[in-house]
Amino acid sequence: MTSTLEYMNKLGFTEQELASRRAYFQLADEDLARLAALRPFAERHNDAIVDAFYQELILKHSESRLFFTDQATLQRAITAQKRYFLELFSGAADLGYLENRLRVGTTHQRIGVAPKWYLGAYAHYLRLITERLLDEQGGSADTQAKVRSLQKIIFFDMAIAIETYIAAGLDALARHQAAIRELSTPVIQLYERVLLLPLIGTIDTARAVQVMESVLVRVVERQAKVIILDIAGVPVVDTRVANHLLQTTEAVRLLGASTVLTGISPQVAQTMVQLGVDLSKMHTRASLEEGLELALGLTGRCIRSKEG
Amino acid sequence: MHTGQIPILRIGTTLLASIQVELRDTTAQAFQEDVLKAIEKTRSRGLVIDITGLDMVDTFVARILTDTGRMAKLMGTETVLVGMRPEVAATLVRMGFSMQGVHTALNVDEGLALLPLLQSSQARS
Numbered sequence: 001m002t003s004t005l006e007y008m009n010k011l012g013f014t015e016q017e018l019a020s021r022r023a024y025f026q027l028a029d030e031d032l033a034r035l036a037a038l039r040p041f042a043e044r045h046n047d048a049i050v051d052a053f054y055q056e057l058i059l060k061h062s063e064s065r066l067f068f069t070d071q072a073t074l075q076r077a078i079t080a081q082k083r084y085f086l087e088l089f090s091g092a093a094d095l096g097y098l099e100n101r102l103r104v105g106t107t108h109q110r111i112g113v114a115p116k117w118y119l120g121a122y123a124h125y126l127r128l129i130t131e132r133l134l135d136e137q138g139g140s141a142d143t144q145a146k147v148r149s150l151q152k153i154i155f156f157d158m159a160i161a162i163e164t165y166i167a168a169g170l171d172a173l174a175r176h177q178a179a180i181r182e183l184s185t186p187v188i189q190l191y192e193r194v195l196l197l198p199l200i201g202t203i204d205t206a207r208a209v210q211v212m213e214s215v216l217v218r219v220v221e222r223q224a225k226v227i228i229l230d231i232a233g234v235p236v237v238d239t240r241v242a243n244h245l246l247q248t249t250e251a252v253r254l255l256g257a258s259t260v261l262t263g264i265s266p267q268v269a270q271t272m273v274q275l276g277v278d279l280s281k282m283h284t285r286a287s288l289e290e291g292l293e294l295a296l297g298l299t300g301r302c303i304r305s306k307e308g
Numbered sequence: 309m310h311t312g313q314i315p316i317l318r319i320g321t322t323l324l325a326s327i328q329v330e331l332r333d334t335t336a337q338a339f340q341e342d343v344l345k346a347i348e349k350t351r352s353r354g355l356v357i358d359i360t361g362l363d364m365v366d367t368f369v370a371r372i373l374t375d376t377g378r379m380a381k382l383m384g385t386e387t388v389l390v391g392m393r394p395e396v397a398a399t400l401v402r403m404g405f406s407m408q409g410v411h412t413a414l415n416v417d418e419g420l421a422l423l424p425l426l427q428s429s430q431a432r433s
Binding site (some may be wrong): 029213217220225247250254255257 | 413
């Protein structure tokens with residue numbers, strides 16, 4: 001799981017970025033001062049607003065209600081929500097504030113609060129608090145300015161949250177891709193110093209590079225003498241795939257080990273010869289079984305039947 | 309015996325050179341000369357070049373190493389290149405430089421074990 005600090009780096013949240021963001025959202029020091037001055041007001045109304053907010057909105061919708069299966073979770077969420085809203089009136093919009101907002105974003109993403117729930121709820125909150133502010137302080141120019149300051153910081157907040165959603169989503173995607181890549185090149189130790197890589201599925205250039213890298217790293221790591229590449233599960237073996245296999249073989253040779261290519265069907269053999277691909281530098285065998293015998297032979301061993 | 313920074317050790321009738329410094333163009337050439345002189349002087353029949361310490365081998369250095377092997381062979385000495393790192397092998401092959409004709413082994417031990425086999429096959433041919 002990526003930490004908040006890593007997200008800060010990933011999203012490029014630095015002092016400089018913070019300054020440019022505040023300038024873009026026109027969130028000036030006067031706005032922060034106005035918000036800080038509103039804190040007593042917010043504290044007086046916060047509990048009622050958050051309670052109303054849960055009753056009128058979140059618990060009314062069947063989908064958003066699903067997040068709160070028990071009373072304890074609901075209480076925890078309400079407490080966190082109250083704190084979250086009060087922080088709007090802290091009078092600060094520094095890196096600590098960004099980090100705090102970012103943490104909320106990653107938590108939402110993790111527990112599955114979709115952006116629509118977050119944004120809808122925030123809009124509702126803004127409506128509730130504005131109504132109370134206008135009720136209590138009238139519609140003077142001063143109150144208008146306070147409402148504008150509040151809008152600014154809320155939009156400032158939402159931008160951070162949305163960016164965090166996207167970053168966390170991309171992060172999850174990258175983790176899945178890494179898992180798939182790992183699965184696509186399972187190098188297995190068959191015997192002492194003999195490795196097997198069964199290749200299954202289409203081999204494109206990206207995968208071929210990946211195959212070569214993991215083969216080379218494993219050969220050195222395990223000090224293997226032979227690696228068997230089994231291509232029985234590769235649907236199409238064309239010139240490009242053959243060249244990738246040849247490159248891998250040459251690189252393995254540079255390390256001081258050998259490659260055995262197995263799973264060569266009659267069709268693949270025909271294609272290779274018709275395409276004029278020279279695989280004569282490689283040890284090749286039709287089946288994995290024969291390949292294993294050859295590989296063991298290269299390490300000075302053989303399989304024989306038990307006598308009597 | 310040698311002018312460069314790479315020590316060339318003699319073990320029986322075999323020479324062992326372990327390259328631990330980054331090879332620049334001049335050190336590579338000095339290394340080649342040192343090796344050939346050492347072969348002449350010690351009448352060694354085998355040479356093991358260990359490149360475990362090299363994170364980067366460009367085509368120039370790769371060519372010098374390949375050529376050194378060929379030159380040694382002309383003088384009757386078989387060469388085994390050992391300990392190439394995965395990323396070095398991948399880069400060389402991708403650049404289309406697969407050091408044809410150079411014998412390779414995983415480590416110094418295996419390089420030393422391979423030499424007698426190469427020497428006897430050379431004697432036969």
